[in-house]
Amino acid sequence: MNLHRHNPAALSPPTGFSHAVTATGTRLVFLAGQTALDGTGAVVGESLPEQFATALANLLAALAAAGGAPHQLARVTVYTTDVEEYRNQSAELGRIWRRLAGRDYPAMAVIGVVRLWDRQALVELDGTAVLP
Template structure:
């Protein structure tokens, strides 16, 4: 268990490449699983906002965290997040900016993560989508 008493332990073995912006593994113990649906940069009216991937990532992450908060969780409770990006090369090129957005909204406790290239997302204007799950104590 983490020092805060939460049921997630982030594991980053020294024999693997340094975990920058993610955790290699997350061990979870808790009483409640929260599965988070894919979130894009949709505003309250259902319209995609933001011109670039950084702006859209910020809104999509904020939407994911809002759904998590409504279920009683915090960013620290995230065990897994998957990022679906239309342009993985653009995502990689803006990794530092995206990392700053993550730090500001979710802190420095990283879940296990993956970035997957997608041909397109449900909303044609969406450049990025995030889904995941959390374990609440």
């Protein structure tokens, strides 16, 4: 399995994402959207960074259960109920990402939404990974 990250000089420099990721491998893992739910199904964390950390940890736990690791993420989509707050907290969110998932960034998008399934949820992450 190989993931190759492509960041052409003609595009703006990526910060916390890759412009394109090509993958060769034998198994795709499609990861369902994860929010800041604990093991009982309750949303935990009041702030966006707290919820982002839990949602990312949940996404990585699902990936690990499928036999994968963070560096095998090819694509992640972030859904947030407040894009402006996400931008304002981007440095902290980046630190959380690097602490939990490292520096092999997948192709990413951030999408603003009116609300998520659980009303208290501020952020949701889903993704695709390529495993050997």
